[in-house]
Amino acid sequence: MVERTFVFIKPDGMQKRIAGRIVSRYEEKGLELVAIQKLHITRAMAEQHYAEHKGKPFFEGIIAAITSAPVVAMIWEAPDVVAIVRLMNGATNGALAEPGTIRGDFAANFTDNVVHASDSPASAKREIGIFFPNF
Ligand code: CDP
Ligand code: MG
Numbered sequence: 001m002v003e004r005t006f007v008f009i010k011p012d013g014m015q016k017r018i019a020g021r022i023v024s025r026y027e028e029k030g031l032e033l034v035a036i037q038k039l040h041i042t043r044a045m046a047e048q049h050y051a052e053h054k055g056k057p058f059f060e061g062i063i064a065a066i067t068s069a070p071v072v073a074m075i076w077e078a079p080d081v082v083a084i085v086r087l088m089n090g091a092t093n094g095a096l097a098e099p100g101t102i103r104g105d106f107a108a109n110f111t112d113n114v115v116h117a118s119d120s121p122a123s124a125k126r127e128i129g130i131f132f133p134n135f
Contacts, residue, residue: 001079002077002078002079003077003078003079003080003081003082003121003124004034004075004076004077004081004121004124004125004128004135005075005076005077005081005082005085005117005118005121005124006073006074006075006116006117006118006123006124006127006128006131006132007026007073007074007075007076007085007115007116007117007118008041008066008071008072008073008074008115008116008131009022009071009072009114009115010065010066010071010112010113010114010115010116011065011066011068011069011070011071012065012107012112012113012114013106013114013115014069014070014071014072015069016106016114018106018114019072022102022114022115023036023072023074025088025102026076026085026088029084029088030078031076031077031078031081031084031085032076032077032078033074033075033076033077034074034075034076034077034135035074035075035132035135036072036073036074036075037072037073037074037131037132038070038071038072038073039070039071039073039131040067040069040070040071041066041067041071042067043063043067045130045131046063046066046067047063048130049066049127049130049131050062050063050066058110058111061111062111065111065112066116073131073132075128075132075135082117082118082119082120082121082124085117085118086117086119087101088101088102089101089102089103089114089115089117090102090103090104091103091104092110092113093109093110093113094106094107094108094109094110094112094113094114095107095108095109095110097113102114102115103115
């Protein structure tokens, strides 16, 4: 069944100037780009996006990181796209992510790990509602 996921390239990925390479990886995998926009995430959007992590020790750090500079937000579509993109992105901690994954190849720590992707179809729907209300 066709599914959608929400992805954004975090400010550290933008600073590394690898946005195009990341988009290419998803395209080469055969995923369909539905929407793409560069934007500066507000504090309110960031808190809503990471609401599940409120109160955790890394919460303030990740909010500060994703609001520090513009990101590129996207919707991707394909059968099983949520799981496929999570696999392609790799483990959360870039230091432990497998080489060959996006985080494994481009990140070396926990907070600045280049890319976000939804962890379930329900999360994707919620996150798309925050960033792309018309989709
Ligand atoms: O992004 P992902 O779904 O893989 O991980 P998460 O557990 O939902 O955490 C959200 C984000 O918070 C991560 O991508 C990291 O940037 C950050 N984080 C962190 O800085 N330190 C942790 N111990 C866990 C997460
Ligand atoms: Mg997550």
